[in-house]
Amino acid sequence: MNIINFLVAAVLAGTPLLFGTIGEILHERVGHLNLGVEGMMSIGACSGFMVGYMTDNFWIAMLAAFAGGAFGALIYAVLTVTFMANQNVTGLTLTIFGIGLANFIGFYMLGKSETGTLKLPEQITAQMRGAKIPGLGSIPVLGDLLFSYNPFVYLGIILAIILSIYLFRTKTGLNVRSIGENPAAADAAGIKVTKWKYINMIIGGGICGIGGAYTIMITNGGVWITNCVGGLGWIAVALVIFANWKPVYAIYGSFVFGAFRILKYYVPKSFPIPNAFYDMLPFLVTAVVLVVNSIREKKENAQPESCGVNYFREER
Amino acid sequence: MKKKVLGVLLCVAMTAAMMTGCGSKEEPAANEAPAASEAPETADETAAPAQESAAPADAAAGEGIFKAIPKEEIKVGVIHITDPAEGSGYTYTHDLGIQGMQKTIGLEDSQIIRKNKIPDTDPTATENAIRECIEEGCNVIFATSFNYMDTCEKLAAEYPDIIFSHGTGYKSNGTNFNNYFGRIYQSRYLSGIAAGLKTESNKIGYVAAMDKENTEVTGGLDAFAMGIYSVNPDAEVYVKVTNSWYDPEGEKQAAEALIAKGCDVIGQHCDTPNPQLAAEEAGVWGVGYNSDMSKDAPDAVLCSVMWDWSKYYTTAVQSVIDGTWTGENYYGGMKEGLVTLSELSGLNDPEAKAKIEEAEAKMLDGSFNVFDGVIETNDGSTVGTEGGTLDDATITGDIHWYFKNVVEE
Numbered sequence: 141m142n143i144i145n146f147l148v149a150a151v152l153a154g155t156p157l158l159f160g161t162i163g164e165i166l167h168e169r170v171g172h173l174n175l176g177v178e179g180m181m182s183i184g185a186c187s188g189f190m191v192g193y194m195t196d197n198f199w200i201a202m203l204a205a206f207a208g209g210a211f212g213a214l215i216y217a218v219l220t221v222t223f224m225a226n227q228n229v230t231g232l233t234l235t236i237f238g239i240g241l242a243n244f245i246g247f248y249m250l251g252k253s254e255t256g257t258l259k260l261p262e263q264i265t266a267q268m269r270g271a272k273i274p275g276l277g278s279i280p281v282l283g284d285l286l287f288s289y290n291p292f293v294y295l296g297i298i299l300a301i302i303l304s305i306y307l308f309r310t311k312t313g314l315n316v317r318s319i320g321e322n323p324a325a326a327d328a329a330g331i332k333v334t335k336w337k338y339i340n341m342i343i344g345g346g347i348c349g350i351g352g353a354y355t356i357m358i359t360n361g362g363v364w365i366t367n368c369v370g371g372l373g374w375i376a377v378a379l380v381i382f383a384n385w386k387p388v389y390a391i392y393g394s395f396v397f398g399a400f401r402i403l404k405y406y407v408p409k410s411f412p413i414p415n416a417f418y419d420m421l422p423f424l425v426t427a428v429v430l431v432v433n434s435i436r437e438k439k440e441n442a443q444p445e446s447c448g449v450n451y452f453r454e455e456r
Numbered sequence: 457m458k459k460k461v462l463g464v465l466l467c468v469a470m471t472a473a474m475m476t477g478c479g480s481k482e483e484p485a486a487n488e489a490p491a492a493s494e495a496p497e498t499a500d501e502t503a504a505p506a507q508e509s510a511a512p513a514d515a516a517a518g519e520g521i522f523k524a525i526p527k528e529e530i531k532v533g534v535i536h537i538t539d540p541a542e543g544s545g546y547t548y549t550h551d552l553g554i555q556g557m558q559k560t561i562g563l564e565d566s567q568i569i570r571k572n573k574i575p576d577t578d579p580t581a582t583e584n585a586i587r588e589c590i591e592e593g594c595n596v597i598f599a600t601s602f603n604y605m606d607t608c609e610k611l612a613a614e615y616p617d618i619i620f621s622h623g624t625g626y627k628s629n630g631t632n633f634n635n636y637f638g639r640i641y642q643s644r645y646l647s648g649i650a651a652g653l654k655t656e657s658n659k660i661g662y663v664a665a666m667d668k669e670n671t672e673v674t675g676g677l678d679a680f681a682m683g684i685y686s687v688n689p690d691a692e693v694y695v696k697v698t699n700s701w702y703d704p705e706g707e708k709q710a711a712e713a714l715i716a717k718g719c720d721v722i723g724q725h726c727d728t729p730n731p732q733l734a735a736e737e738a739g740v741w742g743v744g745y746n747s748d749m750s751k752d753a754p755d756a757v758l759c760s761v762m763w764d765w766s767k768y769y770t771t772a773v774q775s776v777i778d779g780t781w782t783g784e785n786y787y788g789g790m791k792e793g794l795v796t797l798s799e800l801s802g803l804n805d806p807e808a809k810a811k812i813e814e815a816e817a818k819m820l821d822g823s824f825n826v827f828d829g830v831i832e833t834n835d836g837s838t839v840g841t842e843g844g845t846l847d848d849a850t851i852t853g854d855i856h857w858y859f860k861n862v863v864e865e
Contacts, residue, residue: 142716142717145713145716149709149712149713149716153705153709247539247541250541251541255751256751257751257752259752269737355704355705359704359705359708359730360704360705360708360728360730360733361708361729361730361733361734361736361737361753362733363729363730363733363752365704365728365730367702367704368704370703370704370705372705401705401706401709402709402713404697404699405696405709405710405713405714406713408865409864409865410865415667415697415699416699418699419699
């Protein structure tokens with residue numbers, strides 16, 4: 141019983157990471173290391189929450205969350221693709237900007253609210269609660285383990301699979317990956333580098349935005365909280381490495397990292413491990429994965445070649 | 457080239473927008489600002505206050521050590537660790553206290569200077585903020601967070617005419633630098649009565665920010681557990697530690713782990729209402745902290761353990777006006793109204809009200825002090841002596857045990 145609870149909680153804790161990770165994979169696959177995941181998630185959380193708060197409509201809120209994250213990615217894309225600003229600096233700025241913007245809007249709305257708290261209406265929160273899928277959900281054990289989550293969980297997994305097919309099974313995906321490996325060669329082959337960079341990054345940002353909405357709507361129960369994303373965006377950046385830049389691996393990866401995050405609440409206290417160790421675990425594992433990958437030296441598990449370097453056509 | 461210039465401009469615009477986001481709202485929302493969460497409070501609850509004299513301020517026998525300052529010339533500086541408008545439980549409740557003091561005494565807005573978002577881990581920033589207050593003419597400084605303590609001590613020596621009052625710490629100099637804190641464990645005991653009567657599974661959960669190392673958290677949990685034991689000796693208290701003063705996600709997950717274990721009342725010493733929201737979602741109950749969390753989770757919250765800092769701020773500023781400031785430390789509780797229990801919600805057991813009032817009356821007349829007599833801990837040892845009660849220095853700095861009905865798993 142307890143192990144089922146633990147696994148379910150791990151999946152729930154991993155889902156926002158999954159969105160952040162596959163969003164970031166789309167960025168890195170076109171050669172852009174975007175450290176602004178936290179910022180894009182914050183903007184998405186804020187726009188999704190506030191629009192949901194004002195319209196009482198779940199679907200419009202989701203659209204707004206996507207648009208919010210995409211807006212963050214658009215800023216990043218304009219700066220790094222068109223103006224060729226340094227990617228690391230721009231990404232960090234985007235993080236600080238996104239968190240600041242979300243909190244700023246949050247303060248403003250809190251100041252206006254009468255009760256001193258912002259809570260989404262019941263009709264939205266009800267849609268997001270975990271619900272057993274009729275029929276399948278009543279299977280013992282498996283029903284709880286596989287068919288009892290909130291819609292975000294399934295959406296995240298489906299998105300990851302679709303993106304995986306897109307990146308590794310379509311011609312467009314091949315083109316996109318080639319941009320990430322060597323934009324000059326891709327350009328010479330007639331691939332529209334700038335266009336595909338923009339498209340991938342904006343979609344990736346939107347997916348990050350939905351991950352942000354997850355943190356505020358599910359994790360925080362639909363009540364506005366300052367700094368609601370709380371560092372998950374950074375873990376997502378680490379998870380991209382853990383997942384070898386592959387969306388399907390991101391599914392396992394994010395659930396494993398989700399499990400790390402909740403481990404300390406489920407491991408019996410009789411294990412004499414200090415709490416701080418659990419907090420460190422995800423990052424320790426990422427470091428180990430990096431080391432193992434570099435020892436194995438397999439090309440397909442490596443970071444896209446041009447990641448972090450802007451493509452300047454005239455310098456070819 | 458043009459592109460580069462544009463790029464730089466965009467960067468600048470983004471940074472500027474970000475700055476606006478951070479620096480705005482110098483003054484807190486005067487009306488109802490949010491209450492729930494709390495930004496990182498770092499170490500300010502690791503406090504061990506009132507080592508020397510813990511007498512409440514009203515014991516001061518009218519003999520001040522400073523000349524009376526006319527009300528019109530009073531200027532109060534407040535150093536906040538976060539932004540009161542942020543909906544931060546900690547800073548928000550402190551600022552409500554300042555606002556209450558301002559209203560009771562009748563000070564103008566210009567007589568209160570707030571320095572918000574001063575990180576208490578940064579002594580230079582703290583010192584600058586306090587010096588700015590002094591330059592603007594403040595004669596009383598309230599520093600609300602634990603790590604401001606050493607800076608206050610240093611500046612108190614440099615400015616002997618200015619009063620420094622520091623919250624949740626333990627240092628003081630007996631003249632112009634004192635310490636203030638409160639007996640929150642009293643409210644926690646009362647909230648335990650409500651929880652103990654409500655539980656059906658006889659399993660009660662508690663989301664704690666810090667583990668046994670931290671006396672404030674541990675003492676509060678023990679008081680809660682003792683309150684439960686007083687009405688329901690069969691109930692057990694399960695504790696989960698987030699290891700952080702502010703971790704919205706972890707606080708929710710800890711509560712969910714407790715609920716999965718079968719706990720049907722969730723208490724908390726952490727700052728977001730997430731444990732209460734988790735309880736509401738699962739259809740169980742909870743006890744909130746810092747502010748009345750009924751507004752966040754109306755279908756779960758039985759009652760909330762709350763601070764009313766205005767009681768201290770009013771007493772302190774009034775004593776400066778009257779010339780009765782003594783520099784003594786302040787350690788207020790139920791009696792002073794510094795700590796309170798919110799109104800019981802309609803979800804409570806019908807017996808709860810009477811039982812809580814009974815215990816409260818005993819606390820107020822001094823016949824009961826929570827940590828009385830011999831207390832059994834959960835590792836089989838005992839604390840305290842027959843007929844005695846733990847002294848304030850122990851309560852604030854040396855509780856590293858859990859009461860016998862607490863289960864660590």
